[in-house]
Amino acid sequence: MNIMHYLADLLVRSLFKADPATWPYTWIAYAVVIGVGALLAFAFVAIFAGPVTWIERRIAGRIQSRIGPNRNGPQGCLQWLADGIKCWLKEDLVPATADKPLYLAAPYLVFTGMFGAFVVLPFGAHVIAADLNVGLLYILAVTSLVVVGLLMAGWGSNSKWALFGGVRSAAQLVSYEVPSAFSLMAVVLMAGTLSTQGIVGAQGGWPWQWFVFRNPFLFAAFIMYFISAIAEGNRTPFDLPEAESEIIAGYNIEYSGMRFLFFLFAEWANMWIMAAVATLAFLGGWQIPGISPERIAEAKGWTFVGWQALSFAIFVFKGTCLVFTIIQIRWTLPRLRVDQLMITCWKYLVPLSMGSATGVLLLMALVREGGIVDWVMRGAMLLVGLLVAGAYIRKVRATFMADRDNYKKMEGRDLWYPPYRLP
Amino acid sequence: MTESEICDRLKAALPDAVEEFESQLLDPAIRVKPARLVEACRFLRDDPSTRMHYLRLVTGVDRLPAGETPGRIEMVYHLWSYEKRHGIVLRVHLDRDNPVADTVCGVWPVANWGEREAFDLLGVTFTGHPDLKRIMMPVDWVGHPLRKDYQRPDRYHGLPTNRTAVLEQGRVQVATAEHVAKAEPVSGYMQLNMGPHHPATHGVINFLIETDGEVLRRAIPDVGYLHRGIEKISEMVGYLGTMPYTDRVDYLGAMFTNHGWALAVEKLCNIEVPRRAEFCRVIASELNRIASHQIATGALAMDLGAFTPFLHWIREREKINDIMERICGARLTYNYMRFGGVSRDIDQVTIDEIRRWLDHYEPMMLEFDRLISGNEIFIRRLANVAVIDPDDAIAYGLVGPNLRGSGLAWDVRRDEPYSIYNEFEWDVITGTGVHGVVGDAFDRYDCRLREIRESVRILRQACERIPEGEVRTKTARIKPAANEVYTRVEGPRGECGFFVVSDGTDKPYRSRFRTGSFTAMTIIEHLSPGLMIADLVALIGSLDVLAPEIDR
Numbered sequence: 001m002n003i004m005h006y007l008a009d010l011l012v013r014s015l016f017k018a019d020p021a022t023w024p025y026t027w028i029a030y031a032v033v034i035g036v037g038a039l040l041a042f043a044f045v046a047i048f049a050g051p052v053t054w055i056e057r058r059i060a061g062r063i064q065s066r067i068g069p070n071r072n073g074p075q076g077c078l079q080w081l082a083d084g085i086k087c088w089l090k091e092d093l094v095p096a097t098a099d100k101p102l103y104l105a106a107p108y109l110v111f112t113g114m115f116g117a118f119v120v121l122p123f124g125a126h127v128i129a130a131d132l133n134v135g136l137l138y139i140l141a142v143t144s145l146v147v148v149g150l151l152m153a154g155w156g157s158n159s160k161w162a163l164f165g166g167v168r169s170a171a172q173l174v175s176y177e178v179p180s181a182f183s184l185m186a187v188v189l190m191a192g193t194l195s196t197q198g199i200v201g202a203q204g205g206w207p208w209q210w211f212v213f214r215n216p217f218l219f220a221a222f223i224m225y226f227i228s229a230i231a232e233g234n235r236t237p238f239d240l241p242e243a244e245s246e247i248i249a250g251y252n253i254e255y256s257g258m259r260f261l262f263f264l265f266a267e268w269a270n271m272w273i274m275a276a277v278a279t280l281a282f283l284g285g286w287q288i289p290g291i292s293p294e295r296i297a298e299a300k301g302w303t304f305v306g307w308q309a310l311s312f313a314i315f316v317f318k319g320t321c322l323v324f325t326i327i328q329i330r331w332t333l334p335r336l337r338v339d340q341l342m343i344t345c346w347k348y349l350v351p352l353s354m355g356s357a358t359g360v361l362l363l364m365a366l367v368r369e370g371g372i373v374d375w376v377m378r379g380a381m382l383l384v385g386l387l388v389a390g391a392y393i394r395k396v397r398a399t400f401m402a403d404r405d406n407y408k409k410m411e412g413r414d415l416w417y418p419p420y421r422l423p
Numbered sequence: 424m425t426e427s428e429i430c431d432r433l434k435a436a437l438p439d440a441v442e443e444f445e446s447q448l449l450d451p452a453i454r455v456k457p458a459r460l461v462e463a464c465r466f467l468r469d470d471p472s473t474r475m476h477y478l479r480l481v482t483g484v485d486r487l488p489a490g491e492t493p494g495r496i497e498m499v500y501h502l503w504s505y506e507k508r509h510g511i512v513l514r515v516h517l518d519r520d521n522p523v524a525d526t527v528c529g530v531w532p533v534a535n536w537g538e539r540e541a542f543d544l545l546g547v548t549f550t551g552h553p554d555l556k557r558i559m560m561p562v563d564w565v566g567h568p569l570r571k572d573y574q575r576p577d578r579y580h581g582l583p584t585n586r587t588a589v590l591e592q593g594r595v596q597v598a599t600a601e602h603v604a605k606a607e608p609v610s611g612y613m614q615l616n617m618g619p620h621h622p623a624t625h626g627v628i629n630f631l632i633e634t635d636g637e638v639l640r641r642a643i644p645d646v647g648y649l650h651r652g653i654e655k656i657s658e659m660v661g662y663l664g665t666m667p668y669t670d671r672v673d674y675l676g677a678m679f680t681n682h683g684w685a686l687a688v689e690k691l692c693n694i695e696v697p698r699r700a701e702f703c704r705v706i707a708s709e710l711n712r713i714a715s716h717q718i719a720t721g722a723l724a725m726d727l728g729a730f731t732p733f734l735h736w737i738r739e740r741e742k743i744n745d746i747m748e749r750i751c752g753a754r755l756t757y758n759y760m761r762f763g764g765v766s767r768d769i770d771q772v773t774i775d776e777i778r779r780w781l782d783h784y785e786p787m788m789l790e791f792d793r794l795i796s797g798n799e800i801f802i803r804r805l806a807n808v809a810v811i812d813p814d815d816a817i818a819y820g821l822v823g824p825n826l827r828g829s830g831l832a833w834d835v836r837r838d839e840p841y842s843i844y845n846e847f848e849w850d851v852i853t854g855t856g857v858h859g860v861v862g863d864a865f866d867r868y869d870c871r872l873r874e875i876r877e878s879v880r881i882l883r884q885a886c887e888r889i890p891e892g893e894v895r896t897k898t899a900r901i902k903p904a905a906n907e908v909y910t911r912v913e914g915p916r917g918e919c920g921f922f923v924v925s926d927g928t929d930k931p932y933r934s935r936f937r938t939g940s941f942t943a944m945t946i947i948e949h950l951s952p953g954l955m956i957a958d959l960v961a962l963i964g965s966l967d968v969l970a971p972e973i974d975r
Contacts (some may be wrong), residue, residue, distance in 0.1 A: 060730075063731055064730065064731045064734040064735065065734065065735060065738050066734060066738075160613060160615040161615070164956075216838065218704045236728055237728065237800055239728065241956075243957070244622050245623040245726040245728065245960055246623065246956050246957050246960050247724065247728070247956070248621060248622060331730065331731050332729070332731060333427075333728075333729060333800055334724060334727040334728045334729035334795070334798060334800050334801045334804060335727055335728025335729075335800070335804075335957075336800055336804075337803075337804055337955060337957045337958070338637050338955065338957065339637075339955070340800075340803060340804075365444050379564060399793060402786070402789070402790070402793075403786070403787070403790050406783055406787065409782075410742075410779075410780070410783040411785060
């Protein structure tokens with residue numbers, strides 16, 4: 001049974017001593033529960049998107065050998081609140097020649113598109129707003145609403161640069177939705193369901209039970225999904241719709257104050273969404289290693305709450321790791337040109353993602369799950385994954401070591417300092 | 424060939440074109456008849472013995488009537504041959520009341536903007552010019568500011584033009600309804616202004632671009648937003664008074680504009696520079712070159728969307744600024760050179776500091792390479808983009824790293840030596856087409872990056888060999904006899920030339936700063952059709968144009 005449904009029924013039973021099936025005002029209880037749930041999800045978005053701006057700026061500062069915001073609150077951790085309040089206080093400018101209804105509505109549409117996706121994100125074993133049986137399809141559909149919003153912003157601003165940004169982002173989002181959908185299709189084939197909880201349930205807590213290491217095609221699908229997700233989120237190296245050195249700021253150039261903030265809000269929320277989708281579809285979601293979902297469901301009292309909290313923490317941890325990777329990519333790479341962007345999508349990602357979905361189908365037909373071949377494949381892919389992670393760590397370390405002594409000689413202080421002693 | 428041989432050659436070919444050979448000038452000039460100018464130019468360009476493919480400078484001088492002599496406007500053309508390594512000055516005298524000359528745009532495309540500037544500031548009309556309109560001043564400005572009898576209008580569109588009136592009037596109302604009247608679409612393509620305050624234009628430059636989707640049909644540069652009339656100011660403040668103004672011509676390479684100006688006046692007045700001062704000049708200049716190239720390469724990476732390399736270079740540049748502060752007391756506008764030396768000595772502590780910094784800096788260059796030079800996206804954004812072949816580069820007057828990026832090994836420091844550069848061991852960097860064809864945007868980037876290494880080499884040698892001694896000769900009041908001179912230094916944006924006309928007073932009669940960015944801008948319109956908007960950004964960044972240097 002759906003957790004929201006269950007909660008609403010509980011409310012009616014305990015508060016009004018009525019049977020929810022016959023009581024005429026049950027729908028009010030449902031509405032209240034849905035409203036509270038939406039508010040909680042909104043709070044999560046806000047609380048996530050806010051600090052992530054601060055974290056991103058601190059990380060960017062570190063990457064660019066500067067400090068970053070460190071004034072508001074300890075380590076500057078309240079910077080996002082200061083920014084938000086500043087934007088609330090700013091004047092909401094509307095250009096005289098703008099198409100007013102479109103211009104005013106666009107930020108909400110963008111935000112709704114992003115926010116809607118949170119409904120089906122499985123944060124924990126039972127922490128989910130609504131476990132739709134078409135969950136993944138719903139995410140793809142509802143985030144497409146963003147395209148409409150961006151086009152409206154670009155067109156409604158009545159500025160040529162904004163129009164460039166709007167059209168660029170529409171072209172980009174529509175294109176990259178194809179490979180991302182095909183990559184997710186490979187997962188759907190494996191899990192046999194579109195429900196997000198179902199997909200997480202089809203995996204396990206240990207890495208060799210994750211879909212990403214199941215077989216080479218899923219591994220490729222994960223990488224392709226990650227690339228397309230970055231492109232859909234307008235992040236570097238695919239940040240063409242808001243390329244400040246080419247089209248100044250893109251679709252949001254004419255916006256100010258809170259409306260402007262809504263766009264950025266949606267961007268950071270989207271970063272979390274794509275990390276969460278990648279986590280749930282490929283990296284085992286909230287699954288706790290060694291604890292089966294049935295055991296969590298059977299647990300009672302504080303144990304139940306504990307498992308929920310642990311699964312929530314695992315999910316958020318995995319997602320945050322991906323978010324960090326996205327941030328690092330953003331502050332390291334230059335931007336693609338628009339034709340290169342399209343070539344990457346239509347010439348490489350689309351055929352390859354189709355191929356990976358087909359490959360998954362073939363392997364499902366040929367390889368018996370749990371058989372020797374399956375385990376060899378899992379082991380090999382896990383090894384590949386470890387090698388990739390190892391190479392990444394080695395590269396970062398080598399780069400760091402190369403400059404450390406030199407830096408120390410000139411500056412007189414260490415290049416490395418622990419996070420708790422950030423300047 | 425010497426100048427007189429070139430004159431004889433021209434006389435033999437076009438006997439009636441040459442009016443006079445002015446050998447008394449520091450740069451001997453041939454005065455030609457205005458009607459035969461284009462013919463003479465074309466001959467000098469195409470003749471196998473002269474081959475002057477490079478028009479260094481085109482400018483004008485206004486001469487007021489003096490006693491018997493009627494007033495005139497002199498157009499001056501400095502030609503140069505990279506092949507034969509010789510040059511000549513052509514000069515035509517025009518009627519001051521109705522100055523009309525034939526355009527030489529057909530011979531050297533780079534003349535386009537130089538002639539527009541002469542039209543704008545001196546009122547010379549060029550027949551046959553493809554796009555004769557004002558370049559620095561607004562299109563509806565009245566008068567020509569570099570005329571000696573120029574009277575500034577009191578008001579422009581109801582706005583007062585002098586400071587007192589502005590202060591009296593208080594707030595100035597600028598934008599009116601007519602100003603924002605909608606432009607009619609003419610061509611069916613999207614027309615838009617890229618600038619004047621666009622992040623990628625490196626200062627206040629405007630590009631009027633016409634696009635078909637993302638692809639440019641053309642991009643027309645529109646400059647003059649930063650025109651401060653430094654050349655006109657120099658006519659009022661005197662030789663030494665101009666020195667701080669030269670800092671503002673090129674704020675990223677102020678040491679070079681300083682140096683060029685000092686060289687020009689030293690040549691006019693025959694001032695010797697002590698040896699230690701020459702070393703000081705070289706050390707300061709090369710440090711400045713490194714700083715400027717860092718900004719150029721870092722800003723190019725930033726234009727392509729990679730923010731981090733720029734800030735890493737800024738970090739290193741801070742150290743250069745610190746050293747500069749020790750050397751001359753300023754971090755950006757140095758005002759370091761003096762006629763006959765430099766303003767202050769570089770002490771031993773600073774030299775040790777520079778050495779220590781070089782030890783640190785050389786590995787840091789590798790860091791930058793690791794960060795961006797080998798990045799696949801970066802390479803693909805620049806390689807084979809906006810290719811300039813050597814012939815075009817010369818015809819459009821590209822200089823410095825832009826010219827060398829096209830594969831032509833020409834460095835003023837080596838090929839027309841000034842100061843003490845020929846005493847050091849270093850190489851002239853040329854583009855090699857490392858990731859594409861020779862002359863693409865990546866080559867220009869690569870040239871700058873490798874030139875930093877050569878500057879490091881020069882710096883090490885200079886720090887090693889700097890002799891003891893004075894850093895400034897005592898000079899009398901600067902009052903050169905009537906003459907003309909053109910000196911050049913190799914700045915970070917290429918040949919930085921100073922054309923100075925003296926008239927025996929303590930102020931220059933006319934000065935013209937020939938800057939690399941001004942000529943580099945002329946090629947953008949030629950290259951732009953077919954590029955994408957993102958490529959235009961890469962092109963501007965790879966040419967390293969700087970708005971104050973264009974407008975002066």
